[in-house]
Amino acid sequence: MTSEEMFPASDFDAWAGHYDQSIREESVFPFDGYNRVLENIIEWAAVSNRKSVLDLGTGTGNLALLFAKQGCQLVCTDFSQSMLVLARGKLPQANFFLHDLRFPLPLDERRFDAIVSAYVFHHFPLTQKIEICLRLVNELLAQGGRLVIGDISFRSFSTKEEFKQTIPDWEDEFYWFADESLEALRQAGLRARYQQVSACAGVYEIRSGG
């Protein structure tokens, strides 16, 4: 099955109405450390008043809202119409696009001071993650800007294997493994650093290698 078939937009439309209830279960996989992940993204994105931020897979807008509170100007995308409806309610000043982030964003020559994303990229295999990161950094990030991604992530495949023994009914998705992901990003010519935030989540800061 391809990632398109595994994670269709209709699944997220169905989740939208109770998504904010799911993330309140903060001590439970997959959202163990959710708020700390968002805070870490804010810290590493290092933007504030009037800076432009692109939030990919914004969902109900929780991460975007934290940037908006810092005075940033938000562009938010998601491929779920129902998620976007809820995010719009929280962020009346932001611009929204119904868009699948696996495809180029039609935003002309626009560049962003920071590009961020939370709990989205684990729907894509590693090669696709790297392709998307390269495109974002090369085509949409302003000079000196940062791409910051928080997601379900483990230090290594073996750490994930240990962790999954603690979770009933485990289902594998394309979770990040920091060791191989950092190496793949480096080989693609990008600079990256990683912070493990909880047992199952971490944050990547990615910059142009040039």
Ligand SMILES: C[S@@+](CC[C@H](N)C(=O)[O-])C[C@H]1O[C@@H](n2cnc3c(N)ncnc32)[C@H](O)[C@@H]1O
């Ligand atoms: C687990 S939610 C995370 C939402 C939000 N970023 C947060 O941290 O609360 C995943 C979101 O990614 C969106 N998404 C998944 N695959 C996507 C894709 N290929 N393109 C755009 N959005 C996608 C889903 O619709 C959903 O809103």
